[in-house]
Amino acid sequence: MALMNRETVSRFTAIKQVEATIDRILTEYPRDVTSTLSPSEVHFFGQSVDLRRLLVMKELYRLSEDVDRVYTEHNEQNRAARNDNPSSLHLEAYERSFKEINEMAGRPFGRGQVRRFLDLGFAPGGVTTWLLRSNGSALGTGISLSLEASGIQSQVDLQFLARFQQRYEDIRDIADGRATIDSGAFDLVIANAAVVLPEDNVSWNHRVHLVYAQLLVAFQNIAPGGSLTISLQTRPFDWVVDVLTTLRQSFASIIAVKPKLHAKRSVTHVVCQGYMASSDAECSYVERIRAGIGYLKQASGAVDAPLGGTANLPRISAPPNQVNLEAQVQFVAELLTPVWKRQYTAIHEHYQEVLRDTHERGPTVPASNADAVGSWRRQQTAVVQPGGSGSSNWRNRATEQHGSGQRGREHRTTGSGDRSGRSGGMTTDLSWRRGQH
Ligand SMILES: C[S@@+](CC[C@H](N)C(=O)[O-])C[C@H]1O[C@@H](n2cnc3c(N)ncnc32)[C@H](O)[C@@H]1O
Structure with missing residues (x-):
C-alpha cells in the first residue's frame, strides 16, 4: 500500500x-x-x-x-x-428519511396514493408512520423481529393501530413458508429489514439471505402495477448487480436514491414502480431466489471462496448461461x-x-x-x-x-460489504453502526 x-x-x-x-x-x-x-x-x-x-x-x-x-x-x-428512548429518535429520523425518499422518487407514495402496504422490518416504525399519516385511509402490515430478538421497539402511535397490523416474525421464516402473510396483494412493499445489533458478528451469507428473503416475500405479495422500495448495498458485488437486474426486469421504472440519513453510507434505497413481471417470470424468480437461499444456508466459507462464496450463488435474474454482463454493468453503473x-x-x-x-x-x-x-x-x-x-x-x-x-x-x-465505513445499516446511516458507510 x-x-x-x-x-x-x-x-x-x-x-x-x-x-x-x-x-x-x-x-x-x-x-x-x-x-x-x-x-x-x-x-x-x-x-x-x-x-x-x-x-x-x-x-x-x-x-x-x-x-x-x-x-x-x-x-x-x-x-x-x-x-432512555433512542427508538423514538430513530422513528422520527426514519419518518423524515422516507419523506425525502418519496420526494426524490417524484412523490408516488403520499396524498392517498397508497392503499395497502407491507413494511418489512418496520420497527421502530418511521416509514409506517409517514405512510399512515400521508395516506389517510391506507392499511398496513408490518413485520419485524420481536423486541427480545432485535432490541428494537415498535413506536408506532396508538392512533394508527386500527389501520396497522404489527407482526413479530422472522422474514426468513415467511420466505421459507413457515409463517404466512394472509392479506394478499399490496400496492407498496417496503423492504427495509436489516441486522442492527452491533454485537452480532453476522456472516455475509446471513445478510444476503435477509435481502433474498425480503425479495421473495415482496414478489409473492406485491400487486400488479405495485411498487417496491428496497435497501441495498451500493458496492457493485455480483449478487447486488443480479438483484438490481432482476428488479429492472420486473418493474416499469427503477431509480436509486440516497437520503441524507444515509448519505455517507454504502447503502441506497431502490425505488421500483409498476410491477409487471408475468406470472411465469415471477415463478422463475421465486424459484431461483429459493435456490439462492438454499445455497446461502449451506455457505460456510469466505465471501470469495471459489466454491462456497458468492461466485456460485445461483443467479436470480436469468439462468447462468443467459447473463449479459456488459449490459448489466452499463445499467447498474448508470443507476448507481x-x-x-x-x-x-x-x-x-x-x-x-x-x-x-x-x-x-x-x-x-x-x-x-x-x-x-x-x-x-x-x-x-x-x-x-x-x-x-x-x-x-x-x-x-x-x-x-x-x-x-x-x-x-x-x-x-x-460480502454485502463495505470497506469504508462509518455509519450504516442495512441500511442505516443512523448509527447504531456509526462506523459503516
Ligand atoms: C433499520 S431498522 C428499520 C427501520 C424501520 N423501517 C423504520 O422505518 O423505523 C431494521 C429492522 O429490521 C428488522 N429485522 C432485522 N432482521 C429481521 C428479520 N430476519 N425478520 C424481521 N425483521 C428483521 C429489525 O428488527 C429492525 O426493526
Whole structure:
C-alpha cells in the first residue's frame, strides 16, 4: 500500500491534500485499490471514475485518526447524555428519511396514493408512520423481529393501530413458508429489514439471505402495477448487480436514491414502480431466489471462496448461461452513479469539516447530522478504535469484526460489504453502526 495507509493519512491537514492523494493513488497505484475488491467490483472500477474516487475517498476517511477522534468524542457525548428512548429518535429520523425518499422518487407514495402496504422490518416504525399519516385511509402490515430478538421497539402511535397490523416474525421464516402473510396483494412493499445489533458478528451469507428473503416475500405479495422500495448495498458485488437486474426486469421504472440519513453510507434505497413481471417470470424468480437461499444456508466459507462464496450463488435474474454482463454493468453503473457521487460529496464534506476543525480550532465537529441520533446499542458498547485489524481487503471480510464502535466493519464482514465505513445499516446511516458507510 504505497499511499493508502495510516501514515499518509495522518499527515493530512486540509481536504486539498486528500483530493491530491486520491488522484495520485488512482494514477500511480490503482492496484492498491483493485487488489482489495471483488472481481465484480473490479469490472465497475474500470468503468466508473465516480466509483474509483469514492472507493479511495472512503478508505482514506476510514483510516483517518482525526475522523476517529470525532466519532469517539461524539460517542462519549451520547453515552453521557444517554437517551432512555433512542427508538423514538430513530422513528422520527426514519419518518423524515422516507419523506425525502418519496420526494426524490417524484412523490408516488403520499396524498392517498397508497392503499395497502407491507413494511418489512418496520420497527421502530418511521416509514409506517409517514405512510399512515400521508395516506389517510391506507392499511398496513408490518413485520419485524420481536423486541427480545432485535432490541428494537415498535413506536408506532396508538392512533394508527386500527389501520396497522404489527407482526413479530422472522422474514426468513415467511420466505421459507413457515409463517404466512394472509392479506394478499399490496400496492407498496417496503423492504427495509436489516441486522442492527452491533454485537452480532453476522456472516455475509446471513445478510444476503435477509435481502433474498425480503425479495421473495415482496414478489409473492406485491400487486400488479405495485411498487417496491428496497435497501441495498451500493458496492457493485455480483449478487447486488443480479438483484438490481432482476428488479429492472420486473418493474416499469427503477431509480436509486440516497437520503441524507444515509448519505455517507454504502447503502441506497431502490425505488421500483409498476410491477409487471408475468406470472411465469415471477415463478422463475421465486424459484431461483429459493435456490439462492438454499445455497446461502449451506455457505460456510469466505465471501470469495471459489466454491462456497458468492461466485456460485445461483443467479436470480436469468439462468447462468443467459447473463449479459456488459449490459448489466452499463445499467447498474448508470443507476448507481448519482448515489456514488452523493456519497463521495457527503464524506468529502465531513472530512473537510473534521480536518478544518481539528487543525484550525481543535476537534469539535459532530460525527454527522445523522449521528445526532444515537444508537440503540452503541451506548452500551465500548468504543473500539480501528487498529491494525482494519484491513480493507474484500477477502478479509469474512473474518473481520464489526461493531458499534468500529467504523466500516459491518459490510466488509458480510460480502454485502463495505470497506469504508462509518455509519450504516442495512441500511442505516443512523448509527447504531456509526462506523459503516
Ligand atoms: C433499520 S431498522 C428499520 C427501520 C424501520 N423501517 C423504520 O422505518 O423505523 C431494521 C429492522 O429490521 C428488522 N429485522 C432485522 N432482521 C429481521 C428479520 N430476519 N425478520 C424481521 N425483521 C428483521 C429489525 O428488527 C429492525 O426493526
